Amino acid sequence: MRQGPAGEQQVHPPLECSSLVYRLARKRSDLNPDTNELSPAVFIRQEHYDDQGLSVVIEDAVPLEQVCTSERYARRCYGVATLHVGRLRDHMLEVEPDDFDHANVTGVPYPSDEPQRAESLSRWLAKHARTVWRRP
Amino acid sequence: MGMAAVLASPLQVSDASRSLVDRNYNVLVGRVRDLLSDDYDVEIGEQAPSAENIDRAMTLLSDAFQVMRSPFPRAFASTTGRGDIRIYWRSGELDLHLIIPADVGEAPSLYLHDGGSESFDRDVSSAQLADRLSRFSRA
Numbered sequence: 001m002r003q004g005p006a007g008e009q010q011v012h013p014p015l016e017c018s019s020l021v022y023r024l025a026r027k028r029s030d031l032n033p034d035t036n037e038l039s040p041a042v043f044i045r046q047e048h049y050d051d052q053g054l055s056v057v058i059e060d061a062v063p064l065e066q067v068c069t070s071e072r073y074a075r076r077c078y079g080v081a082t083l084h085v086g087r088l089r090d091h092m093l094e095v096e097p098d099d100f101d102h103a104n105v106t107g108v109p110y111p112s113d114e115p116q117r118a119e120s121l122s123r124w125l126a127k128h129a130r131t132v133w134r135r136p
Numbered sequence: 137m138g139m140a141a142v143l144a145s146p147l148q149v150s151d152a153s154r155s156l157v158d159r160n161y162n163v164l165v166g167r168v169r170d171l172l173s174d175d176y177d178v179e180i181g182e183q184a185p186s187a188e189n190i191d192r193a194m195t196l197l198s199d200a201f202q203v204m205r206s207p208f209p210r211a212f213a214s215t216t217g218r219g220d221i222r223i224y225w226r227s228g229e230l231d232l233h234l235i236i237p238a239d240v241g242e243a244p245s246l247y248l249h250d251g252g253s254e255s256f257d258r259d260v261s262s263a264q265l266a267d268r269l270s271r272f273s274r275a
Contacts, residue, residue, distance in 0.1 A: 026175075026177065026217075027176065027217060028170075028174050029167075029170065029212075029215060030214060032212050033212055039212070039214040039224065040214075040224060041214035041215060041216055041222045042214075044216050046216055046217070049180065075179070075180075076175055115247075115256060116254070116256035119256065120249065122233075123233070123247075123249055
């Protein structure tokens with residue numbers, strides 16, 4: 001959970017099951033060049049920006065064009081896919097907001113901790129993600 | 137041609153099929169090499185796979201390709217940006233992930249999802265990879 005300007009912890013309301021969240025492709029190879037879908041590698045938890053879970057942007061809070069262009073979300077963006085919060089919950093994953101525009105998908109292990117589950121979830125997440133934008 | 141030579145030859149297919157098969161393999165080789173020049177954010181610690189790791193991936197793929205009796209399936213290459221190499225094959229309900237860790241002292245592994253079952257193998261050999269890839273010709 002992120003802290004406010006005075007150091008107090010801010011509470012963010014839970015997301016509705018009907019909500020969507022964005023996961024970003026940050027490199028060229030994050031996209032399957034044959035299908036333009038996000039690679040399962042995008043859904044492998046990364047130590048350098050997924051410390052609280054898979055980092056996602058809340059769709060209701062940010063226009064898609066801003067997600068693709070603002071350095072607040074990624075210094076580089078090659079593609080964006082949506083995930084349906086209710087579907088994630090059906091798969092025993094939770095989405096926990098920690099800012100007005102940001103959340104973490106929890107329940108996804110680091111591959112160094114649980115390699116088979118990390119691969120299994122990356123396959124499932126890639127299969128259920130819908131690419132909504134890719135760099136022309 | 138003796139039986140040993142037949143067994144050692146990579147594929148027994150028509151010239152047209154062979155051309156298609158070679159193309160899939162060659163495309164993948166190019167995609168693995170392209171990982172060297174992807175757009176890494178070095179300020180957050182991302183890095184390309186090392187040349188040594190690229191070589192390791194190429195050797196594994198080439199050795200598997202040489203022993204395969206079935207067409208080489210289409211694949212693409214990715215990385216998490218930590219020096220690892222990940223190669224993905226997918227056809228219907230069949231998914232195969234080859235993971236080549238950044239640390240060359242750590243062995244490659246294979247994740248297979250086939251319909252309702254899945255498996256994870258560590259310390260993967262080229263023969264194991266070829267065996268798993270042969271499933272795609274039956275998928």
